[in-house]
Amino acid sequence: MASNGNNHVSTKPPPEPSPLRKAKFFQANMRILVTGGAGFIGSHLVDKLMENEKNEVIVADNYFTGSKDNLKKWIGHPRFELIRHDVTEPLLIEVDQIYHLACPASPIFYKYNPVKTIKTNVIGTLNMLGLAKRTGARSEPSSLCTYYLVLGNVGPLSHHLFLVQNRILLTSTSEVYGDPLVHPQDETYWGNVNPIGVRSCYDEGKRVAETLMFDYHRQHGIEIRIARIFNTYGPRMNIDDGRVVSNFIAQAIRDEPLTVQLPGTQTRSFCYVSDMVNGLMRLMDGENTGPINIGNPGEFTMLELAENVKELINPEVKIITVENTPDDPRQRKPDITKAKELLGWEPKVKLRDGLPLMEEDFRDRLGISRKK
Ligand SMILES: O=C(O)[C@H]1O[C@H](OP(=O)(O)OP(=O)(O)OC[C@H]2O[C@@H](n3ccc(=O)[nH]c3=O)[C@H](O)[C@@H]2O)[C@H](O)[C@@H](O)[C@@H]1O
Numbered sequence: 001m002a003s004n005g006n007n008h009v010s011t012k013p014p015p016e017p018s019p020l021r022k023a024k025f026f027q028a029n030m031r032i033l034v035t036g037g038a039g040f041i042g043s044h045l046v047d048k049l050m051e052n053e054k055n056e057v058i059v060a061d062n063y064f065t066g067s068k069d070n071l072k073k074w075i076g077h078p079r080f081e082l083i084r085h086d087v088t089e090p091l092l093i094e095v096d097q098i099y100h101l102a103c104p105a106s107p108i109f110y111k112y113n114p115v116k117t118i119k120t121n122v123i124g125t126l127n128m129l130g131l132a133k134r135t136g137a138r139s140e141p142s143s144l145c146t147y148y149l150v151l152g153n154v155g156p157l158s159h160h161l162f163l164v165q166n167r168i169l170l171t172s173t174s175e176v177y178g179d180p181l182v183h184p185q186d187e188t189y190w191g192n193v194n195p196i197g198v199r200s201c202y203d204e205g206k207r208v209a210e211t212l213m214f215d216y217h218r219q220h221g222i223e224i225r226i227a228r229i230f231n232t233y234g235p236r237m238n239i240d241d242g243r244v245v246s247n248f249i250a251q252a253i254r255d256e257p258l259t260v261q262l263p264g265t266q267t268r269s270f271c272y273v274s275d276m277v278n279g280l281m282r283l284m285d286g287e288n289t290g291p292i293n294i295g296n297p298g299e300f301t302m303l304e305l306a307e308n309v310k311e312l313i314n315p316e317v318k319i320i321t322v323e324n325t326p327d328d329p330r331q332r333k334p335d336i337t338k339a340k341e342l343l344g345w346e347p348k349v350k351l352r353d354g355l356p357l358m359e360e361d362f363r364d365r366l367g368i369s370r371k372k
Pocket of ligand 1: 105106107173174175202229230231232242243244245247248259260261262266268302324325328329
């Protein structure tokens with residue numbers, strides 16, 4: 001029984017919250033869109049986001065390179081939603097944060113349909129920025145993009161204050177540095193990219209995507225984050241993805257020669273997927289727009305990588321050299337000073353610890369167990 005303080009005693013229970021108030025309460029949870037969430041990095045990110053019970057996660061994916069299989073443990077979960085959607089079409093939903101990952105990332109796949117790749121990067125990013133603008137991903141000078149949602153008199157919740165942060169994160173790429181002339185690459189380097197080559201649909205596409213992010217930020221005050229991702233590997237990569245780590249592991253397991261593309265002295269720096277996902281979340285939740293390199297500075301030539309895979313997975317396997325494709329970057333290694341200083345992030349998993357974890361997943365999916 002509640003008293004109104006006027007000697008009048010009401011026997012009525014407090015009114016039910018209106019549907020609008022209920023909706024506002026619901027909104028107080030973070031509703032997060034992950035484009036490309038059925039893909040390799042996207043699905044690991046979804047796993048991590050779903051660990052937080054305050055998060056509702058919506059995945060939009062066209063399954064060009066992603067797969068529902070990667071999300072099977074979440075399908076049917078009340079805080080999870082999966083939409084078959086191509087980001088080159090507008091998406092009208094209500095969200096608080098957008099992780100925009102959608103785009104084929106393996107050179108084989110992105111070169112297969114270059115027009116679609118550049119459309120995904122340009123039109124897809126425009127559509128996601130349009131969504132961010134409509135849903136209010138603003139960086140208000142007074143509040144630095146934090147919206148306090150105070151609920152009215154809704155029973156026990158009436159004194160609670162909820163924080164809703166609206167923002168969009170783009171996963172850009174180390175490919176924006178092209179065939180870099182500085183080593184290692186830090187974020188101030190503008191890159192050395194061929195604008196008309198076979199990789200340009202991806203490299204230039206991501207560069208335009210970064211430009212769009214900053215133009216929306218400056219012109220419309222959209223709260224943005226840009227991660228420049230360096231070569232990432234781990235469980236759930238497509239077995240026939242075409243990228244080097246997945247190729248070598250699948251080849252070693254199948255007893256096929258490891259195909260080192262010439263000259264074999266070109267370098268890459270490989271980041272394990274759990275480190276990558278932590279870096280992306282730190283960036284999203286921090287206060288820096290980026291661009292920030294997220295990658296593992298441990299640098300290997302492709303011949304060294306092949307030797308490591310041979311030693312760890314199949315000491316009997318042959319290593320052969322094969323032709324390379326045009327414009328292959330000759331060296332790549334992230335300078336992660338900014339990530340360390342601004343995000344307090346650095347990778348933890350060494351290549352030699354990450355490769356066996358990926359081997360286990362590939363063996364499961366290929367149905368080939370280790371020889372005794
Ligand atoms: O994995 C990634 O994160 C990146 O993969 C590609 O970039 P790239 O570094 O060329 O990736 P790979 O196709 O894995 O090639 C790496 C190196 O391995 C070599 N390679 C590839 C495949 C193979 O069987 N053998 C081999 O020696 C390539 O010539 C290249 O020098 C994409 O372009 C990037 O955007 C993406 O972020």
